[in-house]
Amino acid sequence: MSVENTFKGNGETRSLLIENLEKEYVKGKPVLKGLSFEVSGEETVGIIGPSGTGKSTLLRCINRLIEPSKGSITVAGQEITSCSGKDLRLARRRIGMVFQEYNLVERLTVIENVLCGRLGYTPVWRAWLRKFDQADINRAFKLIDHVGLGEFATQRADSLSGGQRQRVGIARAMMQSPDVIMADEPTSSLDPKTSVEIMELLKKVSSTEHIPVLINIHDVNLAKRFCDRIIGMSKGKIIFDGNPSDLKDSHLSEIYGGEDWLS
Template sequence: MLRLESLTKRYRTGDLALSEISLAIPAGQVVGLIGPSGAGKSTLIRCVNRLVEPTSGRIWLDDLELTRLGRRGLRHARRRMGMIFQEYALVERLTVMENLLSGRLGYVSFWSSLIRRFPPADIENAFRLLDRVGLMEHADKRADALSGGQRQRVGIARALAQEPEILLVDEPTASLDPKTSRQIMRLLREVCAERGLAAIVNIHDVLLAREFMMRIVGLRAGAIVYDGGPDGLTPAVLTEIYGEEDWAASSDLSDTGPSPRPGVPDTDELVGAL
């Protein structure tokens, strides 16, 4: 169970990225975080593992208050949160296996990681994960020799190697073609189900979000404007999140949307109502 309480982030430049976000994500739930660029999606998931320091507010992972941890405690807590990145963020010049084993860095001593001597159980598990994401024969290749979809699979396996309780996923399909994007999303859902993992997935593609997420949180200008099931993403709600657009024309949303004519003019009022 991950809980955010009045989480606020103001950057040094003065930009308010997140304001008073409160959110609870129970174990096993896969939550899609949607919203326009600059809405604070990336900042939100980076605040959870404190790659970005929140300005105020509190975050709990089960009974552990992440926002109060010192350096050492934070490193230990980060092991419990696997992160998957936009454009993979693999260490390009290391082998696939080294990238996978880097998920174990929080568990092994500096010296054994320096000479690349990981415990046999870690290596066995890494191979199992590599097999799970279908890249068994690529273990010794360098990460920059893989295709985009393959790299993101390594990214997922690296996060899983941490044996996390929750996945923080930042735009996993941002640089992938539509088919590969769907494969990656499916893989994410599957591994979450297999391991009972919760996940927060930043995603810009509404169709993918509707198809693969259990719950959607819509973010606009640093505030939550929608929180509910994927079926609730009506054109009206999308307008509220992203601004006015002819949603019906770009998707099959008109099937489920109650209003065939999107574009509620009075958005501000609706935000206030939520």
């Protein structure tokens, strides 16, 4: 317990720094072409851009579910790209991730899914015997309340609706006590009303946990409404990086191409 908790102590390190990030799946055909940006504090950053432009690749490079080809990624002062083996695993604990398809373990209960966020901190035998740390269990219940699922804690994940599952996904990410949370299209499988609720929740997470939240999102209006900052990507490059209010139709036209859809 002690090592990882002291790690978290200094609040100023809760930032994400990306420098010249490049990724090519096929040699000579880069998907990400030298991205650089920094996120810190309680910023909520919406990453917009057409499908296939590398938004998901970008997020997955940050926690190395996908190996970046070049560049450097620093999370809370720790260089991620040079980590390997156990160091990488320990580094991943500091990066929460929320998925489009929720990625819950369907046959486990809500509480156990949330506790899965603690697996990086829990010895294998404890995970096996379901003897989670009491502090973790208390926190899991608190987080389940926090995301509004108090009465569902002991229900199985496959009995929940899409919006409820995404709430569990968010609670699981928070359970890691991360330095940054990344959400990959968290609202794309949800109806408009639920999408708004999930975005509100992510925004709230950013301020209660005092961490930056990165959100890949298709819906430009949702992004403008809930994010403090928008990063617009096209063809593997950052086209726009700034306040939502500064995002004009000309930028959108440059990001997505064409103009007819804007009217």
